[in-house]
Amino acid sequence: MAYGRVSLRVTREILRLKFEARLSHRQIGRACGASCSTVSEAVGRFQASTLTYEEAQELDEAALQARLYPGNSGSPRRRSEADYEYLHRELRRPGVTL
Secondary structure: OOOOOOOHHHHHHHHHHHHOOOOOHHHHHHHHOOOHHHHHHHHHHHHHOOOOHHHHHHOOHHHHHHHHOOOOOOOOOOOOOOOHHHHHHHHHOOOOOO
C-alpha cells in the first residue's frame, strides 16, 4: 500500500539524527517511527539537492520542501468528470452488467 510523503518535521528529524547524531538508517527509523526505506529516501533526496546540513537548518518549511521535492506542488491531481451519458447508454445495452 502506498503511503503519503512524511511530514517535513519528520524529515528534519531524520536529517538531524543522520548528520548530528550519526545514527544508522535503522536506528533513525526506530527513533522516528519510519521505515528504513523512508529514511533512505529522505537522505537520498537531501544529498541530491546539493544542500549542506547547515543551509537546510536555515531554510523555512516551504523552501526546504521545494528543494527536496522539486516540481511537486503538493496539490493532488484533479480527475476529469466521467461521461455519465455514455456510461448510461453502454449499461443499457444487452449483456452489459455492472
